[in-house]
Amino acid sequence: MREVAIVGIGCTKFGEMWDKSFRDLFIEAGLMALSDAEVSGAQIEALYGGNMSAGMFLEQEHIGALIADYSGLTTNNIPSTRVEAACASGGLALRSGIIAVASGYHDVVISAGIEKMTDVGAEKAMDALASAADREWEAEVGATFPGLYAMMARAHMHELGTTREQLAQVAVKNHYHGSMNPRAQFRNKITIDTVINSPLVADPLRLFDCSPITDGAAAVVLVPAERAKEFTDTPIYVKAAAQASDTISLHDRRSLTSIDATTIAADRAFKMARLQRSQIDVAEVHDCFTIAEIMAIEDLGFFEKGAGGPVTLAGDTAIGGKIPINTSGGLKACGHPVGATGIKQAVEIVEQLRGDAGKRQVDGAEVGLTHNVGGTGGTVVVHILAR
Numbered sequence: 001m002r003e004v005a006i007v008g009i010g011c012t013k014f015g016e017m018w019d020k021s022f023r024d025l026f027i028e029a030g031l032m033a034l035s036d037a038e039v040s041g042a043q044i045e046a047l048y049g050g051n052m053s054a055g056m057f058l059e060q061e062h063i064g065a066l067i068a069d070y071s072g073l074t075t076n077n078i079p080s081t082r083v084e085a086a087c088a089s090g091g092l093a094l095r096s097g098i099i100a101v102a103s104g105y106h107d108v109v110i111s112a113g114i115e116k117m118t119d120v121g122a123e124k125a126m127d128a129l130a131s132a133a134d135r136e137w138e139a140e141v142g143a144t145f146p147g148l149y150a151m152m153a154r155a156h157m158h159e160l161g162t163t164r165e166q167l168a169q170v171a172v173k174n175h176y177h178g179s180m181n182p183r184a185q186f187r188n189k190i191t192i193d194t195v196i197n198s199p200l201v202a203d204p205l206r207l208f209d210c211s212p213i214t215d216g217a218a219a220v221v222l223v224p225a226e227r228a229k230e231f232t233d234t235p236i237y238v239k240a241a242a243q244a245s246d247t248i249s250l251h252d253r254r255s256l257t258s259i260d261a262t263t264i265a266a267d268r269a270f271k272m273a274r275l276q277r278s279q280i281d282v283a284e285v286h287d288c289f290t291i292a293e294i295m296a297i298e299d300l301g302f303f304e305k306g307a308g309g310p311v312t313l314a315g316d317t318a319i320g321g322k323i324p325i326n327t328s329g330g331l332k333a334c335g336h337p338v339g340a341t342g343i344k345q346a347v348e349i350v351e352q353l354r355g356d357a358g359k360r361q362v363d364g365a366e367v368g369l370t371h372n373v374g375g376t377g378g379t380v381v382v383h384i385l386a387r
C-alpha cells in the first residue's frame, strides 16, 4: 500500500444556503479544492462523493454522475461514485478515495461530501434523517434521531453521573469555537443557561443540544505521498483510515452509553498509524448531539469512561485545553450537512496542521484525528492525519 497525502481542500460556508443549489455547492467546494492543490479538472482520475439522502431531500438520485457532469469531469469519463453511510457518508467517501490512491488504482482523486437539507420542511427533514435508523424497528414506531440520542443521554446520566450542565458545556464550547469560524452556521456565543432554557426537543436534549439542519459541501484532493510536493509545500499525510460497523438499531447494542464501533475503529486507526492517543493534538468528533461528543471523547480513548462530562466542564477540550475538540465549532455550531460533515472535519484538521486556522489555531498542532458516525453508531470512520 502507498502512503497518501491530502494536497488540496475546499469547503463552502455552512448554513441555510437558499441562494445556492445542490449543484452550486459541490461545484464551489470542488473548485476551491482544485485551486488549492493547483490541479486542473483534467488531472482528476476518480471522484468519490459522500451524500446521505439527495433522494429524500431533493428527489434526485444518481449523484455520482450528476457531480461529474456539472463539475465538467465527464470529458475524460472518469469513474465517479456516490458513497452513502448516513451521516458518515463524507468520512466514508474520504476513506474510499484514500484506498483508491493507496492501492495504486488512481493517482489524483477527489473525495467530496454534499448535502442540501433546507429545501424541505422540518417534518420531511426529520423523516429523511430517520432513514439512517432502522426504519422498521425504530423510525416506524416513532423514534427520531434526537429521541434515540436522548435515550443514550439518559442512560449516560444514570449510569455515569453526567449532568445537565456538562452536556450544555459541550454546546457552549462548540459555539465559542464556531464564533471564530467564518464558515460556521452559528457564530453566536452562548452560555449554559442558553442551553438549559432552550425549548425541549427530546428529554433531556434541548434545542441547543442538537446539531442543526444545514446545507454545505466540502472536498479534498488526494495523491500518493511521493508525488505530494508536486502539488503543495504543505502536504498533510494520511496515517490511518479505519472503519467499523455495528447493529443499525440501538436496542440491539451491548451498551447505550458507548458506541462500540467508535472504540473499534479508533483501535484500528491507532494501530495502523502506530501512534498513541496522547499524540493527538486536535480532533474533530461527531457531536450531532451534546451527548455524542461526551461519548466520543471517552470511546476514542482520550478520557476514561464517565470523565467526558467533567473534563468538558473543566475546559480540557476547548482551544488552549489538554486536547482541543471540534475547533471548527463541530456539528453543533459549524452545522451538519450530513453527507458533507466527514469531509469538513478533514478540511478543519488539514487547516490546523498547516497552521492556517486563524483565531482557532491550536499551537504546534502536528497530528489530528477525525471521527464520523453514521446513524447512532452503525458505521464509524476514524482518520488520523499528520503534518
Ligand code: COA
Pocket: 087, 122, 126, 129, 145, 146, 186, 201, 207, 208, 209, 210, 211, 212, 213, 288, 336, 375
Ligand atoms: N441549535 C441552535 N439553534 C437552532 C438549531 C440548533 N440545532 N436549530 C434551529 N435553531 C434556531 C433557528 O436558527 C431558528 O432561530 P430564529 O428563530 O432566531 O431564526 C430557531 O432555532 C427555530 O428554527 P427551526 O428551523 O424552526 O427549528 P426546528 O424546531 O424546526 O428544528 C431541531 C430544530 C433541533 C429539531 C432540528 O435542528 C433538528 O432536527 N436537529 C437534529 C438534526 C439531526 O438529527 N441530524 C442528524 C444527527 S445524526
